Every structure is written in C-alpha cells, then in structure tokens.
Amino acid sequence: MMNKTKKLWKPFSDVVGRTLPYSTSRRFETYNPNNTSSHLSSSSQLQILNLCLPHCFSQNLIFSGKNFSSESAEKFNNSACWNCNAVPKATPFLFCECCRSVQPLHHSLDYFQIYGLDKNYEIEDENLERKYKDWQKKLHPDLVHSKSQREREYAAEQSARVIEAYRTLTNPLSRAIYILKLEGIDVNEEETVSDPELLTEIMEIREAVEDAADSKALNEILSPVQEKLIQWSNSFANAFRNQKFDEALNCTRRMTYYDRVNKEIMKKL
Amino acid sequence: MDEPAYTVVSDSETTGEEKSSSAFPEIAIGIDIGTSQCSIAIWNGSQVELLKNTRNQKMMRSYVTFKDEVPSGGVSNQLSHEHEILSGAAIFNMKRLIGRVDTDPVVHASKSLPFLVQTLDIGVRPFIAALVNNVWRSTTPEEVLAIFLVELRAMAEMQLKRPIRNVVLTIPVSFSRFQLTRIERACAMAGLHVLRLMPEPTAVALLYAQQQQLIVHENMGSGSEKIALIFNMGAGYSDVALSATAGGVSQIKALAGSAIGGEDLLQNMMRHLLPDFESRFSNHGMNEIKSMGLLRVATQDAIHKLSTQTAVQIDVNLGNGSKVSKLVNREEFEEVNQKIFEKCENLIIQCLHDAKVEIDDITDVILVGGGSYIPKLRNLVKGICKKEELYNVINPLEAAVCGAALEGAVASGISDPFGNLDLLTIQVTPLxxxxxxxxxxxxxxxxxxxxxxxxxxxxxxxxxxxxxxxxxxxxxxxxxxxxxxxxxxxxxxxxxxxxxxxxxxxxxxxxxxxxxxxxxxxxxxxxxxxxxxxxxxxxxxxxxxxxxxxxxxxxxxxxxxxxxxxxxxxxx
Known part of the structure; x- marks a missing residue:
C-alpha cells in the first residue's frame, strides 16, 4: 500500500526551516547582587521571559522544490558584509575576516562550495575534517555568545549547515545522492530494485547476520559488504564522470541496499 | 532585530541563552560538583586558577549538614571528624539522587547511606531526610545542592570581590535531560545562571586541547589531529569520551557513561566485610547509623590503601559486641568488584565502536577522577587501548573543573592575546x-x-x-x-x-x-x-x-x- 503513495513531502527539516527562535531567553531572574547571604532565593520569585514569538512559522511551510543548481544566477552572495560593509576577500563568504562576524546563510551555496571543492564525486581530500574544524572555529554558536541576537542566529544556521555538509560529503552514499540532486536528479531512496540476484544476496546476508553468533562472525559478513559498497561507489564515480546519470542512479540504489545491511551489522556489533 | 519590549513570566525551569548586556562580559566560573568532592575554578586572565576556601582547600567535600536552624555545607563547615558526615544529619551523594524516581536502582542502592532514603516504588521522587535532634527532617537533592552552591558562590564572591552569576557546570554523561533541568533548578535557587552544562570527559578534552595547542605553539609544529580517549571514574559515575583535536578545536566523536563509581566499589566491599550490613541497617536507629559510619570510614580507608599496597588489615569495632577484623588483599578487592570493572570495560569498548576509531589511532589515553588511582582500572584501560603509559600531564582530580573554567571563559567571549582561549568543543548528544x-x-x-x-x-x-x-x-x-x-x-x-x-x-x-x-x-x-x-x-x-x-x-x-x-x- 505504501509504495503507491508517492513521496510528495519534502523532509520536514527543509519545510520548517532552521529559523526557530534560537534564543528565546527563558530563564530565571532570581539573581540579586545585594543578596550574598546564604538565603535561598524563593522559587516563587518573579521570573522573566522575553516574549519572542517564533518567526512567522507559516512562511516556512511552503513545500517548494529547492533549486539545488550551483549554477543559478545568484551563485555567490556578492553582497558585502552585513556588519562592516567590507567586500568579501574570499569565497565562500560565510565569515567576514575584517570584522570577524558571521554572515547570513545563503542556500544557493552548495556543500562542495562550502568546503572549497570542485563538484566531483571523488573527493580525495584528506583535509575535509580540518576544513570542517576551521569553519566551526569561525561559525560555531558557542563562540558568538556575547554577540548580537542577529549574529547568533546566523551562527546557529551556518554552523548547522557546515555540519550537515560535512556529514553528507563524508558518506559515499549521501554524497552520491547529493551530487545527483545538484544535477537536478532526485533519488527516491524508497525505490526498489528488481534485480533478483541482488535481492537474494541481500536476503542471504540478512539471514547470516541473524544467525551470527559473535562479533567475529559478524565481521566476516561485514567486510564483503563494505567491499561491495566501495565497488559500487567506484562505479558511481565512473558513471557520474561520464555523465551517465541513469547508470549512476542504478549505482546509488545498489549502494542503498548495501548501506542498509552495513548499518544493521554495525548496530549488532 | 528589535529587542522585544515586554517580557512574560515563564513556567519553564530550564535556562536559555544569556543575553549580552555589558560590553565587558563577566567571566563565568567553572564548577565541578562531584558525588564526593567539589571544586571551583576561574580563568584569571592568563590561566586557570582553582579557588580555595578559608581552610586553604581546593577540594571540598560535597555534603550539607542540617543542624538546628541553619544548614551548613562542606565549603564553610569545619569537620571535626569524618564521622560527622555519617551521623545522619548530613546529606551527601546528592548527585547520585538528583532527578531520579524511587524505582531507580541507583536510589535503592542509596538506602544504606546514613541519612534516610525512602522509596514507595511507584515512580515518584524518593523521600529524603536528615536526622536533626532525633527528628527526620525532609529535604530534596535540589535543595541540598542549592545550599551547597550558595556557599560556593559566597566563597567565590568573597575572593573575586564581585558578584558571581554565570557558571559552567560539569555533569555525568549518563544524566538525562530531566536531571539536567534539576541541576539548573538548583542553580537558579542559588541565584546562579547556567551558561553551559558540560559532560565531564568533554571538559577534560577541552583542557587537553589547550595543552596540545601550547605544545604546537612552542614547537611551531603543524599540529596534526590528535585522538584522545578520556575515562573518568568518580564516586558516583563513570564516563568515557573520544575526542579528535586539531588547532584547538575538539570534535567529540562519542560519549558513553553509566551511574557506576567509587560508591559502588565501597558498597560491594562493605558487603564483603559484613554480608548482612544492609539488613542490619534497615531501621536507621542511632546505634546502627553510628556503626555503619564506622564501617564506611574503615572500608573507604582500606580501598585507598589498596591503591598503593597489596594488602590491608581492617579492624573496626562496630559496637554492641560486633567486630570486623580481616586482612584484605588487592585481588579480593578486584574480585568483589569484578562486575564494576567489566562495566567500565564495556563502556570503553562501546565508545570506541560508536566513534569508529581504531585503537591504533589513539594518541593519548587520559584517566581522571578518584578511580584513576586504582591499579586494576589503570591496567584495564591501558590494556584495551594497547598503551604502555597513560597521559600524565594532567591532574586527575582537577582536570574537569579546569576544563569547565576554560569553557566559562570561552563562552563568556573572553579572548587571550597568546591564543590560550582559542578553543572550541563540538559536542554530541550523549543519549x-x-x-x-x-x-x-x-x-x-x-x-x-x-x-x-x-x-x-x-x-x-x-x-x-x-x-x-x-x-x-x-x-x-x-x-x-x-x-x-x-x-x-x-x-x-x-x-x-x-x-x-x-x-x-x-x-x-x-x-x-x-x-x-x-x-x-x-x-x-x-x-x-x-x-x-x-x-x-x-x-x-x-x-x-x-x-x-x-x-x-x-x-x-x-x-x-x-x-x-x-x-x-x-x-x-
């Protein structure tokens, strides 16, 4: 029944957006600097909360297909720094080096651009983690604690996006799905493959996982699964490089299967 | 964005983000409230400094004594003898009790403490009371913690000559979010605002990151990524963290924790020495409280000695003609607590697995907390991580509070000209x-x-x-x-x-x-x-x-x- 219902909704996270009220300063106001005696402040003392209504929730509830194309017209935020008006020296412009302020989020910037990578599937970049940490050191919300509410919101959004980008790019399957999305090809992860050979293989692996007595047995099942993942990841790279998108799509479906059993085994280990 | 013109009362007890009102931000202090001991530290402008109480102690016992009208805690109180804590009038181990319901096994294990912990086993908060003038007077873990925090705050305010409001507290990894709200509640009762609650081993990771930064600066090296495994065993909790540090940024890869600790080692040992100790104690009479106190002190003392010597003679007169006289060796101690050590092992293995880190990639293994002195635990951790030596340039009892003080300075927006606060910890969800x-x-x-x-x-x-x-x-x-x-x-x-x-x-x-x-x-x-x-x-x-x-x-x-x-x- 479920396979008839086509996925019409976008991930909820996209829908609601990250514009939640990040800093509705709800806290106790029980501090009294003159009261240093060891009397406890009564909990019934007046507590104060800033009335911050969420940003108009409904405006984020539009199920629009996001334009993922990195070639779109508004490609780079060529606008100047919102704080000091300085012209950005480097792209991507997430952080102003002049006044050290976090810039607003631009959805047109794709994950590859954030990490200064060319839009290739194979990212033989050893420094992804370092770049991730470099960004976090500039954008992480913990570091803008004493700055304006506006900038703290920018930091929350930017930092979350840098994390999401890192997570997406470091996993071969999510990276494959993402790079196809940038080409305008949506991968339906629920779509099934009608290759009986693959289905039998997956079934057999599942049974073996269930029967596996210890971690040694599980590890023995695990390594061929991970090899298959690498193999199909390589095939994807080839297909994508040669712009054979149908073939690339086929590879992602197979990777999805192996990725799922891989996760199941890891969970049991 | 305009600041809202009106504010309303919140019934939410959790604290949110602090608003910046002053151009000179107040530096938040770091507090490590241990199950057994507590310490407080602050960034003094060039380094982290632990504050001392009037008796020149950096480590203060975490307890509050209820006597007559005014309760007094381990910060200001002058203990005449350890037994005073065990008289029934003092409440301690509040970190083990806070935010737990009366069906929780940790609460049940607390019933043999000298004060009263009563359970109805239906999922409500336990009844906790201190013996004041032969009357059981009720209190709550939050209240006890708040009284203690007020003393800490007064002590810090006196020394720093300014009001203290913002704090960074360390917490066990296994604390639920409900327990976190209880900690925040206790802080609010004491007039303190929680800037950050930091899982204990991540505070240690932050200190480690700072030390590694210093080494890089001195050697002008490239500062490659360093992976640290941190294991913390206190009196109430054990925690593990794996962190990957480079350039002052620590990404926490995984956390694992459980409510096992020195208190369990102690109780197992007491049971070993006096198998029916719990039933003997069930009526909480004055004499029983006294004899349990004697047994507790003697056992604690023996466990400490077993860290440096292989056997210890225990001789304790419990009154009423009953006596414990026994020679206990280290193997016995390890065997009695075998399950606890197994659990520690499992925590480390689970953390390594979750972090997807290979043992060979671990740069340093850091052992902190009171449990770090136990030879069995040291060997166990070294064994799993295949290391000959443990990281030894960190004080195992002060590491967490120092990390909390660093976080307090960083989160308050303080910068250091020498880059000593050029730090960031990226946290993960523990549960x-x-x-x-x-x-x-x-x-x-x-x-x-x-x-x-x-x-x-x-x-x-x-x-x-x-x-x-x-x-x-x-x-x-x-x-x-x-x-x-x-x-x-x-x-x-x-x-x-x-x-x-x-x-x-x-x-x-x-x-x-x-x-x-x-x-x-x-x-x-x-x-x-x-x-x-x-x-x-x-x-x-x-x-x-x-x-x-x-x-x-x-x-x-x-x-x-x-x-x-x-x-x-x-x-x-």
Whole structure:
C-alpha cells in the first residue's frame, strides 16, 4: 500500500526551516547582587521571559522544490558584509575576516562550495575534517555568545549547515545522492530494485547476520559488504564522470541496499 | 532585530541563552560538583586558577549538614571528624539522587547511606531526610545542592570581590535531560545562571586541547589531529569520551557513561566485610547509623590503601559486641568488584565502536577522577587501548573543573592575546532521543553521538482506520523498550483527517539547538496534499515534572494502544 503513495513531502527539516527562535531567553531572574547571604532565593520569585514569538512559522511551510543548481544566477552572495560593509576577500563568504562576524546563510551555496571543492564525486581530500574544524572555529554558536541576537542566529544556521555538509560529503552514499540532486536528479531512496540476484544476496546476508553468533562472525559478513559498497561507489564515480546519470542512479540504489545491511551489522556489533 | 519590549513570566525551569548586556562580559566560573568532592575554578586572565576556601582547600567535600536552624555545607563547615558526615544529619551523594524516581536502582542502592532514603516504588521522587535532634527532617537533592552552591558562590564572591552569576557546570554523561533541568533548578535557587552544562570527559578534552595547542605553539609544529580517549571514574559515575583535536578545536566523536563509581566499589566491599550490613541497617536507629559510619570510614580507608599496597588489615569495632577484623588483599578487592570493572570495560569498548576509531589511532589515553588511582582500572584501560603509559600531564582530580573554567571563559567571549582561549568543543548528544512507536518500542529519531546542533525527522503513521488522534511520547535513552528509557514529555496530535490506517504521514522532527534546547515538532500530511493537514505542533521539552514514572503508566492505562503510532516500514 505504501509504495503507491508517492513521496510528495519534502523532509520536514527543509519545510520548517532552521529559523526557530534560537534564543528565546527563558530563564530565571532570581539573581540579586545585594543578596550574598546564604538565603535561598524563593522559587516563587518573579521570573522573566522575553516574549519572542517564533518567526512567522507559516512562511516556512511552503513545500517548494529547492533549486539545488550551483549554477543559478545568484551563485555567490556578492553582497558585502552585513556588519562592516567590507567586500568579501574570499569565497565562500560565510565569515567576514575584517570584522570577524558571521554572515547570513545563503542556500544557493552548495556543500562542495562550502568546503572549497570542485563538484566531483571523488573527493580525495584528506583535509575535509580540518576544513570542517576551521569553519566551526569561525561559525560555531558557542563562540558568538556575547554577540548580537542577529549574529547568533546566523551562527546557529551556518554552523548547522557546515555540519550537515560535512556529514553528507563524508558518506559515499549521501554524497552520491547529493551530487545527483545538484544535477537536478532526485533519488527516491524508497525505490526498489528488481534485480533478483541482488535481492537474494541481500536476503542471504540478512539471514547470516541473524544467525551470527559473535562479533567475529559478524565481521566476516561485514567486510564483503563494505567491499561491495566501495565497488559500487567506484562505479558511481565512473558513471557520474561520464555523465551517465541513469547508470549512476542504478549505482546509488545498489549502494542503498548495501548501506542498509552495513548499518544493521554495525548496530549488532 | 528589535529587542522585544515586554517580557512574560515563564513556567519553564530550564535556562536559555544569556543575553549580552555589558560590553565587558563577566567571566563565568567553572564548577565541578562531584558525588564526593567539589571544586571551583576561574580563568584569571592568563590561566586557570582553582579557588580555595578559608581552610586553604581546593577540594571540598560535597555534603550539607542540617543542624538546628541553619544548614551548613562542606565549603564553610569545619569537620571535626569524618564521622560527622555519617551521623545522619548530613546529606551527601546528592548527585547520585538528583532527578531520579524511587524505582531507580541507583536510589535503592542509596538506602544504606546514613541519612534516610525512602522509596514507595511507584515512580515518584524518593523521600529524603536528615536526622536533626532525633527528628527526620525532609529535604530534596535540589535543595541540598542549592545550599551547597550558595556557599560556593559566597566563597567565590568573597575572593573575586564581585558578584558571581554565570557558571559552567560539569555533569555525568549518563544524566538525562530531566536531571539536567534539576541541576539548573538548583542553580537558579542559588541565584546562579547556567551558561553551559558540560559532560565531564568533554571538559577534560577541552583542557587537553589547550595543552596540545601550547605544545604546537612552542614547537611551531603543524599540529596534526590528535585522538584522545578520556575515562573518568568518580564516586558516583563513570564516563568515557573520544575526542579528535586539531588547532584547538575538539570534535567529540562519542560519549558513553553509566551511574557506576567509587560508591559502588565501597558498597560491594562493605558487603564483603559484613554480608548482612544492609539488613542490619534497615531501621536507621542511632546505634546502627553510628556503626555503619564506622564501617564506611574503615572500608573507604582500606580501598585507598589498596591503591598503593597489596594488602590491608581492617579492624573496626562496630559496637554492641560486633567486630570486623580481616586482612584484605588487592585481588579480593578486584574480585568483589569484578562486575564494576567489566562495566567500565564495556563502556570503553562501546565508545570506541560508536566513534569508529581504531585503537591504533589513539594518541593519548587520559584517566581522571578518584578511580584513576586504582591499579586494576589503570591496567584495564591501558590494556584495551594497547598503551604502555597513560597521559600524565594532567591532574586527575582537577582536570574537569579546569576544563569547565576554560569553557566559562570561552563562552563568556573572553579572548587571550597568546591564543590560550582559542578553543572550541563540538559536542554530541550523549543519549538517543526518540518516541514510543510500534507497540512499546523506543524508536530513536536522533541517535546518540550525533553532533549538535542537530535536527532529524522520521515518518510515522496511524495504527487504526480513521484514527484521528495520536499520542507522541518522547523518551531519551538506549533501551529497546520505552520503560528502559527516560520519559521527557508527551502530547497528543488531534484532528488527523479520517483515513485508512497507514495512510496519514505523521512527521516527527526533533531539534536540538545550539544552546542544547530540545524541541519536538509534529505535523500531519495526507498523500497527494502538498500542505500539512493541521497546524504543526512545536513542543519544548522536557515537560515532565516529578513523578514521571507514574505518568507513563497513567497514559497507558487511559489510552492503551488506541492512539498509537507505527514507523513507516522501509522496504527491502
């Protein structure tokens, strides 16, 4: 029944957006600097909360297909720094080096651009983690604690996006799905493959996982699964490089299967 | 963005983000409230400094004595003898008791403490009382903690000659979010604002990151990534963290923790010396309290000695003609506590597995907390990590509070010209968060060890035809069944358009923002319809108060499975 219902909704996270009220300063106001005696402040003392209504929730509830194309017209935020008006020296412009302020989020910037990578599937970049940490050191919300509410919101959004980008790019399957999305090809992860050979293989692996007595047995099942993942990841790279998108799509479906059993085994280990 | 003109009263006890009002931010102080000992530290402008009390102590016992009118805590109180804490008038181990219900095994294990811990075993908060002039006077862990914090605050204010408001507190990894709200509550009662609650081993990771930064600066080296395994065993809790540090930034890869610690080692040992000690003690009479106090002190002392010597003679007169006289060797101690050490081992292995870190890649192994002196534990940790030596340029008892003080300075926006505060810790969620679905199962939506801030969603559906309501019960933990996890809150989705079962898509999204505030969003979508069928619900958690074990049962009794949810199955 479920396979008839086509996925019409976008991930909820996209829908609601990250514009939640990040800093509705709800806290106790029980501090009294003159009261240093060891009397406890009564909990019934007046507590104060800033009335911050969420940003108009409904405006984020539009199920629009996001334009993922990195070639779109508004490609780079060529606008100047919102704080000091300085012209950005480097792209991507997430952080102003002049006044050290976090810039607003631009959805047109794709994950590859954030990490200064060319839009290739194979990212033989050893420094992804370092770049991730470099960004976090500039954008992480913990570091803008004493700055304006506006900038703290920018930091929350930017930092979350840098994390999401890192997570997406470091996993071969999510990276494959993402790079196809940038080409305008949506991968339906629920779509099934009608290759009986693959289905039998997956079934057999599942049974073996269930029967596996210890971690040694599980590890023995695990390594061929991970090899298959690498193999199909390589095939994807080839297909994508040669712009054979149908073939690339086929590879992602197979990777999805192996990725799922891989996760199941890891969970049991 | 304009600041809102009006403020309203909140009934929420959790604290949010601090607003910046002054151009010169106050430096938040770091506090490590241990189950047994407590310390306080601050960034003094060039380095971290531990504050001392009037008796020149950096480590202060965590307890509060109720005597006559005014209670007094371990910060200011002058102990004539250790036995004073064990007279029944003092409450200690509050960190083990805070935010736990009376069905919790940790609460049950606390019944042999000299003060009164009474349980009704129905999922409400336990009754805790101190013996004052031969009367059991009730109190709560929050109150005890608040009294203690007020003393700490007064001590710090006196020394720093300024009011103290912002604090960074270290907490055990295994604390539930409900327990965190209790800690924040105690701080609020003491007039303190919690800037950050930091899992203990991540505070140590921060200190380690700073030390590594210094080495890099001195050697002008490239500063490659360093992976540290941190194991912390205190009196009440054991925690593990794996962190990857480079350039002052520590990414926490994984956390693991459990409510096992020195207190368990002590109780196992007491049981070994006097097998019927719990039943002897059940009536909490004056004489029993006294003899248990004697046994406790003697056992504690013996355990400490066994860290440096291989055998110890215990001779203690419990009064009423009963005596314990025994030679205990180190092997015996290790055997009596074998289960505890096994649990420690499992925690480390689980953490390594979750972090996807190979043992060979670990740069340093850091052992902290009072348990770090136990030879068995040292060998165990070295064995798992295949290391000859442990990281030794860190004080095992001061590491957590120093890390908290560093975080206090960083989070207050303080910068250091020499780059000593050029630090950042990227935290992960220590426990999974999800909802009850597919019967009585816990379905995690944000798995444990997810980098924060985090937002994830999962689609559920109805279990009956024309089901127009659905109960969303949010839990935190690792158990497969909901009852093994901590209840955080619940709400009902109403107005689901009538449809065959399995058709409405109920999307539950969990969001943890940069200040660790948890929100759940729930929406309903019908296939073929682009818009949510009803307004999206947004709930800030935890919403439960005391007696939450009770709530889950009441919900079950009232609704059964009539308004349940089911996960949408992934096809093979």
């Amino acid at each position: 999974g968060i999800g909802i009850r679905a597919d019967g009585n199962n816990f379905v995690p939506i944000i798995p444990r060890n997810t980098t924060m801030p985090a937002r994830k969603d999962l689609v559920f559906t109805t279990v009956r035809d024309n089901q127009i309501e659905a109960l969303v019960t949010v839990y935190e933990g690792e158990g497969e069944k909901v009852e093994e996890n901590h209840l955080l809150g619940y709400f009902k989705i109403t107005g689901i358009p009538p449809a065959p079962k399995g058709v409405p898509e109920i999307n539950v999204c969990i969001d943890i923002d940069a200040s660790n505030v948890l929100r759940v969003l729930a929406g309903v979508i019908l296939p073929g319809c682009p818009h949510p069928a009803i307004p999206v619900m947004e709930i800030r958690l935890p919403t439960v108060d005391d007696g939450h074990g009770w709530c889950a049962e009441a919900l079950h009794r009232t609704y059964g499975s009539t308004i349940d949810l089911e996960t949408v199955q992934k096809k093979i």
